[in-house]
Structure formats: C-alpha cells, structure tokens
Amino acid sequence: MNVTLRIWRQHDRHAAGRMVSYGVESISPDMSFLEMLDVLNEQLTAAGDDPVAFDNDCREGICGMCSLVINGIAHGPEELTASCQLYMRHFTDGDTIDIEPWRSPSFPILRDLIVDRSAFDRIIQAGGYISAPTGAAPDAAAMLVPKKDADRAFDAATCIGCGACVAACPNGSAMLFTGAKATHLGALPQGQLERNSRALAMVNQHDAEGFGGCTEIGECTAVCPVGIPLDMISRLNGDVLSALRDNTT
Amino acid sequence: MVELFTVGETIRDTKAPGGPIQEQWEARRFGAKLINPANRRKLSVIIVGTGLAGASAAATLGEAGYQVKSFCYQDSPRRAHSIAAQGGINAAKDYRNDGDSIRRLFYDTVKGGDYRSRESNVYRLAEVSSAIIDQCVAQGVPFARDYGGLLDTRSFGGVQVSRTFYARGQTGQQLLLGAYQALERQVAAGTVEVHTRHEMLDLIVIDGKARGIVVRDMVTGALETHVADAVVLASGGYSNVYHLSTNAVGCNTTATWRAHRKGALFANPCFTQIHPTCIPVSGEHQSKLTLMSESLRNDGRIWVPKEAGDGRDPREIPDGDRDYYLERQYPAFGNLVPRDVASRAAKNQCDAGRGVGPGGRGVYLDFADATARLGRAAIEEKYGNLFDMYHKITDEDPYQVPMRIYPAVHYTMGGLWVDYDLESSIPGLFVVGEANFSDHGANRLGASALMQGLADGYFILPNTINDYFVKNPSTEAIDASHPEAVKAVDAVRARINTFLTINGARSVDSFHKELGAIVWEYCGMERNAEGLQHALGLIGALRDEFWTNVKVTGANEELNQTLERAGRVADFFELAELMCIDAFHRLESCGSHFRTESQTDDGEALRVDDDFAYVAAWEFTGDNSPPKLRKESLEYHNVKLTQRSYK
Structure with missing residues (x-):
C-alpha cells in the first residue's frame, strides 16, 4: 500500500515547526506504524535529508517511550494500543496520515515528534513512592493484602507513563497519570501512612509543572493504551481532600 | 591463516572467600571495610543504566549517603528494558512447603547454566533472593495474591518447585517501577542526580582506576565529562548484535564495549540465549x-x-x-x-x-x-x-x-568479567545485572534475570563497593581538565567526526541488518568451526565497508538519532567478531552454545568438562591484534557435574 504522511518537523525546542508531506510506497499491512516510519527514514537518509526524529524503544507497548498523535488521536485510531503496537493494516491504501508530537506546554518539543516529559519524573519525585529504604523490609508474608486491593493496585500500576492522557486532554491535565500512581500506592496497606501527603505533594507538583486542572472530560482514559480508568482521578481527589482537611484541623 | 587469538595468564583470584559455601557471603560482608556515614557524602559513584540493577543500585547507594550520578539513554529511568520482562522473579522462600531451599535454587541455577557459572556467586544469589521479595513488597510492588491475601507463586522454566513470584504478565514492569520510585525518592532527597537522554561513549581510566565517563547529551550533542570515585556499569545485554531480538531497539553494547577496550575483560561473549x-x-x-x-x-x-x-x-x-x-x-x-x-x-x-x-x-x-x-x-x-x-x-x-x-x-549470559565483589578487571569499575557475566553460566533459567539484577543492585554491590573505597582512597582531586579525561573526550569527538564525514551510500540500519543476519546464521542456535571462520571473514569485510561507506546525516550539535545508532552499530561489529572467536575456541556444546562437532550419538549437546570447565575472559589487545584469552577455571565443590538429559 501507498500512503501520504504529513509530519510535524521542528529542528529544536526554539525553532518554528511546520507540517511537511512525504509519500511512502510499497508498505506491507503487516508493518507496524513505526516500521513504516523506519521505511520513510531510510528513504530520507538515501536522499540526504534529515530523518524524522521520534521516540521509541521497546516496540512492544510497555516502555511508554513512543508518543505520536496520529490523525489527531494520541497513539492513533486503535483502542488500548500504543503507537508502537499499531499496524498498517488499520489504514487504507491511498490514505493521508497526519503525525504530530504530544501537544502540551508542559512537554516542550525537543525535535520533530520528540517531547520532554521530565515533568512526570518530577511528579514521582514529589511523592510517588513508598518510603522503604533497602534492607529494612519485614518478611513479605508478614502482611496480608486482600486480593481485590492487590488487583486494584496492579491495574493502576500498569500505567506506562507515556503522556497520552496529557496530549488528549483539552485542559492539558496530567491527572490520570497522577491518579494512577496515587491509586497504585494508596490501595495497598504498605502505602497508607503516606497516602494523603503523597497525593497532595504530587498534585502540587503537577500544578507547578503547568499541567491543567481536570474537568472529568474523559479524553485521557479514551486514549490510554493500558485503559487506566477515570475513577482513579476521583480516588486522587479524595486523598487530596483528606490531606487538606487533616492539615486544617 | 592469521591466528584468531592468543592465550594469556590464567585468572587466579576471584576474591571469593574460602570456607563452606554457605558462610562465604557472611564472611565477605564481615571482611569488607565500612565507611562512616559522614564520610560517604564525600564519595561519588557514577551508575550507567537505570534498569533493575542500575536503578536499585543508585537508590540504595543514595540512601547510604553517597553522591550518585545516574545516566540513561531513554527520556526517563523508568523506560529501561527491564520493564518488558514478563514471567516472574525467583526466590527461595519455600512458602509452598514444596522442598525449596537456598541450596536447591543454587543447584538448579548451576545445573541450568550447564556448569559454566561460578559456584560462590550463584550460591550468594540464591541466598539473597528472599530479601528481594521482602524489599519489593515493602515498596508496594503489587505481586499476585491468592484469596487469603498471601503471595501467589508459580512453577516456571522447567523447575519442580513453585518459587516464581509474579505480577500478571508484567513482573519486570512492576519491579522496575519499584526501583524507579526508590530512585526518584533519592533524587528528591538530593543524593542522586539523574541524567536522562545521555549516552556513555567512553570510560575514563586514571592511574589504572576507573574515574569517570564521557557522555553525549543526546539533545544538544554536547560532550560532557563526569568524574567520580567509582563507576558502575548497569547497561544491560548485547542481544541487538543480532539486529533482531526481543530487546528494545535502543539496547546496545557501547558502554560495556568501550570499557572492554579500556581494559575490562569480556567473558563468555558467545553465551547468548535464544x-x-x-x-x-x-x-x-x-x-x-x-x-x-x-x-x-x-x-x-x-x-x-x-x-x-x-x-x-x-x-x-x-x-x-x-x-x-x-x-x-x-x-x-x-x-x-x-x-x-x-x-x-x-x-x-x-x-x-x-x-x-x-x-x-x-x-x-x-x-x-x-x-x-x-x-x-x-x-x-x-x-x-x-x-x-x-x-x-x-x-x-x-x-x-x-x-x-x-x-x-532474548538474553546474553556473557558480559564483562567480574570478581566476587562484582568488580571488573579495571579497579573501581563495577558491573551489575545483565551487563556482567556472573551468574547464569551458559544458559539462564526463567525468572532468574530479574532476581540477579535486583540482587546485584540492592544487596551485593552496596556491600562490596565500600571496601573498594576504603582500600583505594582518591589521592588527587580530578576534574574534566585531567589529561586522561581530555584525551577520552578528544577520541570520542574524533570518532563522531569520522561518522559524519564518511558520507557514503548505505544507511546505518542496512549495515546493522546485514551484520545481524550473519551473526544469527553462524553464531546463533548452532555453530561450527567452518561457519564461524566464514562469519569472521564476512564481518570483517562488512566492517571495512561500514567505515568507508556509511551515511550519517546531520550534525553532532543536535538531536541526531542516526548518529546515535552509528556508534552503537560500530561497536556491535567488534563485539560480533569476539563472539565468533569465543564460539570458535569453545569446541564443546554447553547450554546455549551448541557446536555441531560436539554432540552425542542422538544429537544432544555434549559438554567437554576436561577441556572447557572455565570462564573464557577476553582481553582487548588493540584494533589489529588478536584478543587474548584469560581463563578462570571453574571448580565445583558443592554440586556434582552431570550431563543434562531431558529424554
């Protein structure tokens, strides 16, 4: 199949960007979307042009590095699918496909389709952990964890930290990311002591990074490649309220 | 024919203490010198890689009070390829009362490695395995639980006990997030500095000791010098020498290969798991x-x-x-x-x-x-x-x-040679996780990679590196102006300029694909003398073509992914040659290494213990000079060597 790509090209953080069109021919439907971009880049290299820079690493949907807005949708048209797991069979011969980076003032563009997501690391630094220095742990079987709590924690912990939630949100909010971490750690007995302070610290950092507020629109969960549900934000809000209340009494 | 390798002096001291195997780790820990907490903050450590081994080491050394600088090529430490491990992590907890024990995990691992690993290291790995699970649970790793709320386990990788802890099919992800969060906690505490999108391109060795690294800022292209009192490599394995592998596409050997060229022995490179x-x-x-x-x-x-x-x-x-x-x-x-x-x-x-x-x-x-x-x-x-x-x-x-x-x-058992302290043959250079060769012999058992990465990072390195610091006080303050540092940066810059000026006709990826196909064909699931020699000819010719005909677009002073890949592929060429030489010299079949010349009458692997019960550690002797084989002989006092049979 043959496709036309319209791709955001921007040399660096400070340069102006623009959409540029490229034709790619003889694409196999069994190629992944990123492999199709590899073909484009081989083409560009042969012509002496700069290849399109895009983030990717594991190419199996778990590392969270890939980050493309495809035809206006973060990670493209398939549900529960990261860009790297999208296959060309979901497109049609002759299609024109728009490819853009994550759009958010909190994720500055570094080049072409690559953005800086270090704000997520700083949200984790603010409190996204359980304080458990190496060596002091009690026996793992000493604490029982109800299966439903362990499963809930796991579901939240599957967040791959890709940032699609931010790219999709009309408010540019990172509440789904933050809510997933608060739910993961707050669902477990080990995480109770720091539960409220953790939530408040992460939300404060979230705001300081310039992410917008959440108005429960739900675009985030719709594009999330691992299906983090919206109620994890409610859980986060509950913990933040408890923290604020505890501080005032 | 030019000789493929020479034989050097045998490695005699692995620093493993003597005595009964179950007392060795205790003895080593007691023998290791300690450092007063107030003095630790004066000591600095560089850690390259943020997978299970690197992140756990950085977090733990940060907690101990050292100044830690951590580096990764990804945009966040959480993306290291440990994240993709699915199955689980072994630990000799015996929660199932099914006869598991430290000794049995040790035995299974040595046997599974087809008797090509070092007894003392493997026993210690089994010994600390339980504490890893405790640590991870305390951090909030959501392991699978049964309806009573207890940790669930499963049997994995052909062993007869149920010792594998798991978190659905995403155990690696969950363990890495635990280590990553501990690491970020130390960043907030000010003990660890994380440098993301930075790739190590050379090791700085001063007076015979590892004292720093040269890195490239992958966003600006700036070459930076970082110095420290010790350097730890946790940069993973080299499966991508085959181009196609289950590794993330960015995984590479550059950190370990550059250290090898600076004097670190590379052990058993031909042991690669399929x-x-x-x-x-x-x-x-x-x-x-x-x-x-x-x-x-x-x-x-x-x-x-x-x-x-x-x-x-x-x-x-x-x-x-x-x-x-x-x-x-x-x-x-x-x-x-x-x-x-x-x-x-x-x-x-x-x-x-x-x-x-x-x-x-x-x-x-x-x-x-x-x-x-x-x-x-x-x-x-x-x-x-x-x-x-x-x-x-x-x-x-x-x-x-x-x-x-x-x-x-899928995984490479070979890697930089380390002693019992996880220190390489360059003093002050430690190697942890998949990047070292130490625990899996010629074949790794399922659910043992995660165990080893975390054992090294949480429990072993933090107990051995202090001994190095006490015995090797840094006498002079070193900075980026030191002649050896300047020399290393100049060499890195010259190499980058070479890539950018060849301006040939073939892309980096086309070379990588062709190299991978050669290594897969002749140094993959089956190897023989004729094929390996043929492969060496092909690799040499392709390498020569690479250095005259590769096309790297753009400049250094920008985000340039082609340039990044060119450096990695150039190092894969050299490693591929060493793998073929290692496979050629080991005229026996063991674990993952199957030589068609060494099989039983019914086509099974035939090990040759009399000739090959040793670690093959290779010394770099120069670009146009054959590598030197340094043997570490393997002695088994606690297990009896048997031929594997699954009939």
Missing part, C-alpha cells in the same frame, strides 16, 4: 521481535506438518499428519524442555523444510486440545493478554487457529 516462544518474522521490514511468555508451553502443544511443504490450513491437518516433535523426542519433558533444547528443535524442523508461515520459519503452538480439556474461559484467564498481543501483531486469532512461533535472541 527464547523459543517468540512471534515469527513477518517480512524484511521487521525491526524487533516480540516474546511471548514461555508459560504458554504449559498448555500449548508444539507441532509441524509431517510432510514438508504441506500448505493446508493447520486445522485441516489431521493428527496423523502432524509431528508433535518435542513430545516424540523428549517423552519425559515434552513441550517443557529447556529453552535451548526447544529452540534448536524448532530450527531443525524448519531447516528440514517443515516450518510454517512466511519463509517457512515457524512452528505451530496449538491450544485446541487445552481448550477442549479446560474450556475457553480457563484459557482466557491464564493467557488472555498473550493471546490478545499475538492477535494484535499477526492479525490471526489464536483461539481459532494455532499460533506460530519461532525462536529469537
């Missing part, structure tokens, strides 16, 4: 391979059509026309034979023309019988996520038609 249950290659465009957990072999039956070229829909092929070759050849273990055996058997079937799917490189993994026996719901419950992943990639529904699988490179 995993039997991966999704087959679908065409020329393939950029990586996807692994599916080998737990699938617990219920799936592997077969090929008896008749070569049988093009019927697999569902139309009656049982009588199918060859369930593993069940036929290995009636005792059937589809659950170890990874190396299952992989080679699949290759043999495909070589004989009975392979299925594109290019005939695949065999069926069929769940029809299991579905009939257990019901579709049970299969969905156990393997749902794997079936979905397969469906997504191949567009075939494995509930309806048998899966197609083929082996793929």
